[in-house]
Amino acid sequence: MSQFAINMIFVCGSFALYIAIAIWARAGSTKEFYVAGGGVHPVMNGMATAADWMSAASFISMAGLISVGGYANSTYLMGWTGGYVLLAMLLAPYLRKFGKFTVPDFIGDRFYSSGARLVAVACLIIASVTYVIGQMTGAGVAFSRFLEVSSDAGLIIAAIIVFMYAVLGGMKGITYTQVAQYVVLIVAYTIPAVFISLQLTDTFLPPLGLFSDHVQSGVPLLQKLDEVVRELGFVDYTADVDNKLNMVLFTLSLMIGTAGLPHVIIRFFTVPKVADARWSAGWALVFIAILYLTAPAVASMARLNLMTTIFPNGPTADAIKYEDRPEWIKSWEKTKLIKFDDLNGDGRIQLYNHTPAFEAKATERGWKGNELTVNNDILVLANPEIANLPSWVIGLIAAGGLAAALSTAAGLLLAISSAVSHDLIKGTINPNITEKQELRYARISMGVAIVVATWLGMNPPGFAAQTVALAFGIAAASIFPALMMGIFSKRVNSKGAISGMLSGLIFTCVYIFLYLGWFFIPGTASFENIPANWIFGISPLSIGAVGALINFLVAFGVSSVTEQPPQAIQDLVESVRFPRGAGTAVDH
Amino acid sequence: MTVQDKNAKAYWQANLRLIIGSLIIWALVSYGFGILFRPLLAGIAVGGTDLGFWFAQQGSIITFIILIFFYAWKMNKLDKEFGLDEE
Known part of the structure; x- marks a missing residue:
């Protein structure tokens, strides 16, 4: 059987599985369709969150970047896991106690202003669209290989499938489909890694293989890799970096971006109890860590094999x-x-x-x-082809890559469409629209978002994981500080929050656009994106952390010279801090 | 200030202390051992490289998991101690 046919079987088989589960779960309960994770055990919720969270960036792109960058790109590993610590301690339990569905809901209520809500919607849309561009880049790569077409053709096919997938919608809300996607994704990622680890280091677990001896040469794998790349004029794989400031800011930007991303936060709104919100964050990280501990092994071994x-x-x-x-x-x-x-x-x-x-x-x-x-x-x-693994392993990784890209892209499109139709149109512009009209606006915004993302994805601002990292920077600079101040400060008022979010967002976007093109339109960059041009050596990928700092400073500054928030709001802040009295999450 | 208010205040202070303690460890393993202090740890060899590299690619992730579970366990216990848990 040809490789193409085997890929086809694995990809179609995995999709049939998701659809079957979706139909089965749908018949079981229609309520589940909307309240994803309501009444679901924290372990299951953690697995579903992991599937939601790990996208083409984690699955397809990240190990490639680590492979090329070596130690310097450890930022992705620390950044995309460390955010869960912030989420578990600074946001999730309190937002669960608050008990509504969307991030703009919280910001609008806490800062008692539809203006704040509107700004939050804008931040959410900008971050999510940027994120989708990265997903489309990754999905395009996967489809082009799998269908054996050029990457642009792969991208367009991916766009059509993502759009259909998102319009079906229900796929997203059902926790068990996501659990299945997680299983496909993690099996697809780890099996080739185990094979390769056995080949190169005779060690079963790839994370241990990374620090074991290379069988063929008898020296440690990483030492061998350093020697090989050095001989060919590359920087040592394990070499330290000079620009530590940029490395710290990049990691920080990814961490606080993780905690500020609406489609991740949303999962913690719907766990049954505040205590479960804390456990869920831990379980999510366990399931994510399985991939994240395997990725650096994949990266180094693939580089050596290449x-x-x-x-x-x-x-x-x-x-x-x-x-x-x-x-x-x-x-x-x-x-x-x-x-x-x-x-x-x-x-x-x-x-x-x-x-x-x-x-x-x-x-x-x-x-x-x-x-x-x-x-x-x-x-x-x-990677499996480079290591001469059997063809079913290659089919498996194609299915896993597509599962990762499609689930997250579809989830983001749903987040964008609900922000436009629910938060923007129904919540602000015209509260009287019918449900049918709301749905129509949701579909239109989904369509617009995918067209924009596909067009920009043809000439993306970076590799999939880099584009996604930009989205994190934007979320870090705009949404995370507003949420955190909303919980930990009673003094920050609506004027402070709005000016903080706007200055963080605008500062970060302008810095990114200067180097990567205005609104990511190819050829419009004001400066070439090279380290020599960066201010204080801070790359556009890292600027989100600075944007977040500006957001905090402006918000506190403006709040301190303007009025106290009303008593009712101070009581609201007080109430989210204590778990007692949390009902189930409600829509409104 | 009522007894209830005092209790709530003490609970919040305990939570803040726990968060600050946890975040110090969070920052130490990633920004500290993984990035800034790596040159200081260069002498400690781990499988072909040094301890800083290990923290950047594995150690920090493992520590993060332990931190979250510790926090969840401790806070859920505090909720009960202060009588502020659900139900």
């Missing part, structure tokens, strides 16, 4: 001939995500880092530049 493929006799010997290249390079060439350019005309694939420091060595070896361009986002998907 180098061994190109230099079968070691980095000091000749590179592989282009005509002898393995199947996986041929199939990824079709997607145009791997490109070969024989610069020195010797028919071999020289993969190395062409820098001035390496110039002398390159000339000595007759190399005229790096000849193989590999898109970072293909690494996880290509």
Whole structure:
């Protein structure tokens, strides 16, 4: 059977499973359809949250970035897990006690102002659309490989499927579908990793394999990897970074962004009790950590395998001939995500880092530049092929990647559409619209969001995980501070919150747009996005943390010179701090 | 201030103390050991690299899980002690 047919079986099989569960659960209870997780055990809720949360960025893209960046990109690992600590301690239990469904609901009520609610909606939409662009990039890569088409065609097909998936809607709300998606996703991610860990280090668990000895050479895996990449002019995999400020801010930005993302927070509104909101955050992180502890092993092992493929006799010997290249390079060439350019005309694939420091060595070896361009986002998907794993493993990873991308993209589209139809149109502009009209606005906004995201996804501002990181920066600078101040301060008033959110949002967006293009439109960047141009060496990916600080300072500053919030609001703040008296979550 | 208010205040103070303590550890393992103090930990070898690298790629994540479960356990206990739990 061809690889294509096997991929097809796995992808279609997993989709049939989700749909079957959706139908079964739907027949069981219609209430569940809306109140996802109501009455569901914290462990199940944690698993569903993990599926919701882990997207194409975590599944497809992150290990690729770590693979290329090494230690420097550990930021993704710490940033996307550390946020759960903040969520569990600073937000989830109190928002659960507050007991309404959406983030703009809380901000609108706590800051007793429809203006604050409107600003929260705007922040939510900007962060979510940016997030969807990243998802579409990842889904496009997965589809292009799986259908063996170019990445742009893959992106358009992905957009159509995501749109249909989101319009079905119910898929999202049902906890058990998400549990199934989690299982598919995590099995797909860990099985190839276990195989590769056994091949390279003879260790069953990939996280232990990462720090074990490389079987072939007998030296520790990471030491071996350092030696190989150093020989080819790259920075050591484990090398420390010079710009620690940027690394700290980037990690912080991802952490507080995690705690500020509306589609994650929403899951904690609906657990049965405040105590469960705390446990749920812990369980969610356990299930997320299974992937996040595997990812760095996948990253380093894939890098070593890639180098061994190109230099079968070691980095000091000749590179592989282009005509002898393995199947996986041929199939990824079709997607145009791997490109070969024989610069020195010797028919071999020289993969190395062409820098001035390496110039002398390159000339000595007759190399005229790096000849193989590999898109970072293909690494996880290509990983089983690179390691020569059986074809069912390759099919499995295709199904897992699509599950990750589709579930999160569809969830975000639902969040955007409910923000527009429920919070913006019904909540602010025209409270008298019928349910039918509300639904129509929801569909229209979903359609607009996917078209915008697809168009921008053709020339994305970065790799999937980087684009998603920008979304986190925006959420970090705008939503998280407002929520936290709403709970931990009785003094911050509506004027403070609105000016804080606006200054955090505008500051962060402007900084990002300066380097990555205004509204991410290709070719409109004011400065080239290179470290030399960054202010104080802070990259656009890290600026969200600074934006959050500005948000806090402005909010406290403005509040301190304006009036106290009314007594009723101070009582509301008091009440969210104590679990006693929490009812079930209500819509309004 | 009524007895009830005092109780509520004490509960909130206990919660804040717990959060601050937990966040100090949270920051220490990630920003501290994983990033800023990595050069100081360079002497401690772990499987082909050093302890700072381990904290950045594994240790911090494991610590985060322990922190959340510890916090949930402790707070759920405090809820009962102060009589502020649900039901």
